[in-house]
Amino acid sequence: MQLTGAQALIKSLEMEQVEVIFGLPGGAILPVYDPLLDSTIRHILVRHEQGAGHAAEGYAHVTGRPGVAMVTSGPAATNIVTALADAYMDSIPLVVITGQVGTTLIGTDAFQEADTTGITMSVTKHNWLVTDASQIPTVVREAFHVATTGRPGPVLIDLPKDVSNQLMEWYWPESVDLPGYKPTLKGHPKMIQEAAKLISKALRPVLYVGGGVLRADATKELLTLAEHCGIPVVTTLMARGAFPDENPLCLGMPGMHGNYTAVTSMQKSDLLITLGARFDDRVTGNVAGFAPYAKVIHVDIDPAELGKIRNPDVPIVGDLKLVIPELTKEIKKLKVDIKAQLEPWIAELATWREKFPLTYQQDPSGRPLKPQYVIERLRQMAPPDTIVVSGVGQHQMWASQFWKFNHPNTWVNSGGLGTMGFAVPAALGAKVGRPDKVVWAIDGDGCFQMTAQELVTATAERIPIKVAILNNAYLGMVRQWQEMFYDQRYSEVYLSPDLPDYVKWAEAMGCVGIRVDSADEVQVAIEKANSINDRPVVIDFRTDTWEKVFPMVPAGKTNDEIVIGPQEMENK
Amino acid sequence: MTFSASVVPMGGNGANGAAKHHVLSVLVENKSGVLARIAQLFSRRGYNIYSLSVAPTEDDRFSRVTIVVDVESAPLEQITKQLHKLINVLKISEINASQAVEYELLLGSISTSSESRSEIIELVRIFDGKIVDVGFDKLTVMLAGSPKTLDDFEALLAMYPIVEIQRTGRVALQKLDRSAPTRARSKSGKAS
Ligand SMILES: Cc1ncc(C[n+]2csc(CCOP(=O)(O)OP(=O)(O)O)c2C)c(N)n1
Numbered sequence: 001m002q003l004t005g006a007q008a009l010i011k012s013l014e015m016e017q018v019e020v021i022f023g024l025p026g027g028a029i030l031p032v033y034d035p036l037l038d039s040t041i042r043h044i045l046v047r048h049e050q051g052a053g054h055a056a057e058g059y060a061h062v063t064g065r066p067g068v069a070m071v072t073s074g075p076a077a078t079n080i081v082t083a084l085a086d087a088y089m090d091s092i093p094l095v096v097i098t099g100q101v102g103t104t105l106i107g108t109d110a111f112q113e114a115d116t117t118g119i120t121m122s123v124t125k126h127n128w129l130v131t132d133a134s135q136i137p138t139v140v141r142e143a144f145h146v147a148t149t150g151r152p153g154p155v156l157i158d159l160p161k162d163v164s165n166q167l168m169e170w171y172w173p174e175s176v177d178l179p180g181y182k183p184t185l186k187g188h189p190k191m192i193q194e195a196a197k198l199i200s201k202a203l204r205p206v207l208y209v210g211g212g213v214l215r216a217d218a219t220k221e222l223l224t225l226a227e228h229c230g231i232p233v234v235t236t237l238m239a240r241g242a243f244p245d246e247n248p249l250c251l252g253m254p255g256m257h258g259n260y261t262a263v264t265s266m267q268k269s270d271l272l273i274t275l276g277a278r279f280d281d282r283v284t285g286n287v288a289g290f291a292p293y294a295k296v297i298h299v300d301i302d303p304a305e306l307g308k309i310r311n312p313d314v315p316i317v318g319d320l321k322l323v324i325p326e327l328t329k330e331i332k333k334l335k336v337d338i339k340a341q342l343e344p345w346i347a348e349l350a351t352w353r354e355k356f357p358l359t360y361q362q363d364p365s366g367r368p369l370k371p372q373y374v375i376e377r378l379r380q381m382a383p384p385d386t387i388v389v390s391g392v393g394q395h396q397m398w399a400s401q402f403w404k405f406n407h408p409n410t411w412v413n414s415g416g417l418g419t420m421g422f423a424v425p426a427a428l429g430a431k432v433g434r435p436d437k438v439v440w441a442i443d444g445d446g447c448f449q450m451t452a453q454e455l456v457t458a459t460a461e462r463i464p465i466k467v468a469i470l471n472n473a474y475l476g477m478v479r480q481w482q483e484m485f486y487d488q489r490y491s492e493v494y495l496s497p498d499l500p501d502y503v504k505w506a507e508a509m510g511c512v513g514i515r516v517d518s519a520d521e522v523q524v525a526i527e528k529a530n531s532i533n534d535r536p537v538v539i540d541f542r543t544d545t546w547e548k549v550f551p552m553v554p555a556g557k558t559n560d561e562i563v564i565g566p567q568e569m570e571n572k
Numbered sequence: 573m574t575f576s577a578s579v580v581p582m583g584g585n586g587a588n589g590a591a592k593h594h595v596l597s598v599l600v601e602n603k604s605g606v607l608a609r610i611a612q613l614f615s616r617r618g619y620n621i622y623s624l625s626v627a628p629t630e631d632d633r634f635s636r637v638t639i640v641v642d643v644e645s646a647p648l649e650q651i652t653k654q655l656h657k658l659i660n661v662l663k664i665s666e667i668n669a670s671q672a673v674e675y676e677l678l679l680g681s682i683s684t685s686s687e688s689r690s691e692i693i694e695l696v697r698i699f700d701g702k703i704v705d706v707g708f709d710k711l712t713v714m715l716a717g718s719p720k721t722l723d724d725f726e727a728l729l730a731m732y733p734i735v736e737i738q739r740t741g742r743v744a745l746q747k748l749d750r751s752a753p754t755r756a757r758s759k760s761g762k763a764s
């Protein structure tokens with residue numbers, strides 16, 4: 001059967017069971033948009049290519065399947081670079097297809113030519129420039145394989161226009177042949193035994209859980225391990241939901257804005273059992289002073305993570321889905337009553353939790369409206385498995401702190417890259433992936449302005465997401481740093497609460513817009529938002545400008561220097 | 573120097589640099605862009621390349637990249653692990669100088685006078701080099717040898733007016749195991 005390259009591409013995507021593509025056409029990708037009309041694959045026309053990338057990420061976050069985006073050459077390819085970098089940092093499987101100028105024009109500075117494979121080399125797991133239509137099925141097969149196996153990540157296929165038009169004889173490769181790519185899945189049995197021994201002897205162990213547990217779909221295995229041993233768990237920003245917050249062993253989020261108990265448990269720990277986490281500087285603070293008494297077991301599917309920041313005592317390369325049960329098995333063999341052994345540790349953690357809970361104070365007058373209050377009310381009024389998507393800034397930290405995540409893959413955020421503008425398009429993609437679930441984007445006013453146009457997409461495609469803007473009229477996180485570390489010299493952080501008018505803007509994009517100025521109005525507004533399911537809703541919550549995120553480990557300080565709240569800040 | 577292919581600093585400082593330099597022999601798929609991926613990885617992660625040489629192997633599906641890395645810029649283990657993450661990288665061997673055959677090539681043009689001409693020819697002969705080009709008042713000499721030999725040769729040549737010296741950077745292979753059939757053979761046998 002003879003197909004054009006374009007037809008072969010669409011057919012290959014169908015073979016990979018792609019159900020949706022987020023994209024926007026243009027000259028170099030035009031040939032591919034034609035056979036798309038005859039395909040069962042749904043296409044969602046975004047309003048900016050960055051949005052296509054983040055939507056594909058949101059989709060991948062909640063479904064565990066690779067997100068697919070397709071855009072044209074040059075400026076479209078550069079527009080999607082941010083999303084690629086974001087997915088690369090957070091190990092999100094994406095397959096991005098870009099159009100390219102014809103092969104004979106490559107290198108001539110042709111119209112809308114960009115060196116896409118060159119530009120994206122450092123933000124993709126791998127990329128391909130297709131030079132002959134006969135390569136298309138092989139490349140697509142390889143691309144999905146690389147994106148989804150081992151440590152997942154984004155990949156890119158650059159497809160020149162003449163290759164799309166070229167005829168090829170259709171085939172589908174039986175298997176992939178990548179001699180240089182063989183992820184290690186099974187952990188080394190000796191190392192797993194060593195790890196089990198350390199765990200059986202530890203008196204202050206902590207399970208340091210990262211996003212890898214979600215990527216490996218190993219949350220059940222983690223629960224079994226933690227409950228069998230009674231070891232407390234911290235879930236990093238990328239791992240919120242990987243272990244249920246309601247479980248008594250869950251200490252919550254560690255790191256720069258982690259709660260006191262989570263942060264301090266690691267500082268005092270004698271054994272960090274690190275699962276799919278990577279000792280990010282936002283978790284460790286000053287590395288030299290991080291968890292000084294702890295031995296480290298480090299399990300990761302990416303060997304390069306072991307020893308990159310902290311040398312593990314027991315390194316284990318492997319897939320958490322396989323390694324965690326093996327580890328549990330080895331621990332059981334040792335027949336040590338670990339739970340009994342950990343009683344004093346658990347008791348100590350309990351006193352910290354009681355003494356240093358996350359707090360805020362909503363004034364009974366209802367004003368100023370506290371952002372944390374908004375998040376708590378949103379949570380109380382939402383179904384338990386609601387998907388929460390956030391932007392980047394103070395609102396993100398409050399969302400992570402004050403939401404209770406009890407289900408895997410219900411928290412979608414930009415952790416590693418910290419990409420403002422992530423929330424709206426990622427929420428859209430998440431809702432496409434899980435139309436059965438309620439999706440709330442908790443966004444900042446600054447972030448919202450970066451990608452709000454994707455609400456037009458949401459309306460047009462009938463994707464009823466809900467957006468809560470925590471409108472503090474500032475680039476709040478930056479304002480907080482200027483307040484705390486730059487003598488309150490506020491430089492270029494003011495945004496204004498009502499420019500733009502978010503309600504009118506929402507309405508102009510076909511959404512329902514609601515404004516909330518005080519705590520008394522919160523309930524009614526959320527009830528209204530919850531009752532709307534035929535279009536997106538945006539609530540403009542006018543929140544307290546001066547609220548700061550606490551606790552905080554100031555940049556460059558060790559986690560022992562954690563600042564618990566504003567009072568303590570004033571005493572310093 | 574963050575990255576520079578086939579650039580070897582002049583002046584024969586190879587000897588003192590020996591400790592901080594390690595040789596990696598990297599077998600890669602012979603696909604376009606592979607060198608760019610390696611170069612890009614080194615520059616993005618802040619690793620320093622001291623010298624680098626690439627050429628196809630006996631099996632034209634693969635190339636061998638010999639990289640002399642500066643391990644003061646990053647631990648060797650991180651460098652090899654990150655290199656391994658490149659999809660086109662098949663195999664990385666760290667080549668320990670004592671268990672390797674290492675060669676490098678030097679070309680040098682030297683201005684000569686009537687007295688120095690024969691001295692230079694003698695020097696080249698002692699080192700087992702070659703005169704590869706002869707001009708009216710210049711000679712171009714060639715020497716292949718271990719990097720250390722080249723350093724010595726270069727130091728002696730420096731007594732004369734050097735017009736230009738170019739070194740290739742080293743290539744290396746693991747020494748053969750004398751007790752068993754050659755590993756290199758069976759490897760390429762499997763590949764073809
Ligand atoms: C694309 C991008 N530009 C700049 C930043 C730096 N930055 C981090 S948080 C922040 C402020 C975000 O403001 P807003 O969305 O209003 O959230 P808030 O902190 O007020 O909750 C900025 C500018 C970033 N993370 N991403």
Ligand SMILES: [Mg+2]
Pocket residue numbers: 444445446470471472473474475476
């Ligand atoms: Mg703000």
